[in-house]
Amino acid sequence: MPLALLKAGFRDRSKPPPRELPATPELKKSYDVVIIGAGGHGLAAAYNLAKTWGIKSVAVLDKGYIGGGNTARNTAIVRANYLTPEGVAFYKESMGLFETLSQELDFNVMYTRKNHLTLGHTDAAMRTMRWRAEVNKHLGVASEVIDAKQVAEIEPRLNMSDAVRYPILGALYHPVGGTARHDAVAWGYAIRAAQMGVEIHQLTEVTGLEVTGDKVTAVHTNRGTVQAGRVLQAVAGASSHVAKMAGLRLAIRTIPLQACVSQPVKPIINAVVVSGSLHCYIWQSQRGELVMGGAVDPYPLWSTRSSLEFKEGLMGHMLELFPFLSEVRMMRQWAGMSDMTPDFAPIMGKTHLANYYIDAGWGTYGFKATPVSGKRMAECVATDTTPDIIKPFRHDRFTRFEQVGEAGAASVGS
């Protein structure tokens, strides 16, 4: 890295700096694979198709810009301490990929372990945490229940008083849980995929799909129509809209999820602190900003507007955990459109159409799954078979009443 820096320092300043990501090219007539959505998931799938499966005639189409959807809007928390064996195995694979992602992409995604703490405020919550810890440990994920004293040692600024509505009884402690830079994940995959020949088309909205028999034969966009051998949709909040073009109805509701950051302050919070009972979470970024979020909005909406109600509710709860925050100003607030499933598990794999694949239902928790979903969806599209690890997430599980039941682990939006 330092050598690269030196080279950049000595480059000829009369020429513009080299462009790592090519400008949007002309649309060709056809591609082997068309991916709808250039968020982290679509880009990671494109990268894996080219790298692992040698499929390089790939176009990734996005109505906006690279990683401008939920990939740009999430609070960057990565962890594997889920509740169901299916979920834990899946997110564990993703965490393994995060460990080496910066090297793999030669692009710093800033994965940082941060002592992830999920606070327990009631006996019932502590019981669920013990259950989660046992499932986690059984599957080889570092995760244990700790008591209030240990919580205070890890995060000394927490309000440990029992004169509050929800005193802290203990926590589920997940040392490898932490954060990664969300934008860098999208850019890293995009740059490396483009270097292998993948085309990324920004400002290219998919407006319709042509279905003949049991196949999608063409993809209509605002820049013309392309033929496609196989099509993968990875559009998060817009999942139901795009799936409808393929004649597919999904168990998804689009609900806003909001977040905010404070003004930057000196390092004061070490861990990622999550409270299910208080519906909020917080961590401090490398820039010093306190990143805060909560549960999804009370009703569905296809919009990224911010609301005062969110801010008021979140701060009321946050002040109970960290009273010193009353001195800190808030700087920015934003929202994303979350694709929520009833069982808080994703929808992945093949569909009723022979050459149409889906990656959706990422709700409030899909950033951490970006590497594994890219890897496994590429495998699914390239081989036309569903990898075992994503079989529990097939889209028709609801029709057979075979939900995954991850609600106990994913209810506060991290």
Added chain:
Amino acid sequence: MKIMTCPLNGPRNISEFSYGGEVRARPRPGADPAVVADYLFHKTNQPDVVREWWCHVPTSYWFIAERHLATDQILRTYPAAEYLDQEAQP
């Protein structure tokens, strides 16, 4: 503050209301499990006008709202009876 007009209580802060899901025709008793599953889980969920169940929580009053899912504009609210009468018709 966003206002919703309750057919019983008039205009109130939307925080007094609870969202109850899309209005869908209920499967007949004895319907195929796949039909029941579709009713329970699959959503229309399009950026368009939808009919939804809402409840004014302080008075436990359920009614129907027509709302645009992309703009959050509430076009009309009316008593559930209006819909249930329609549904009951053969």
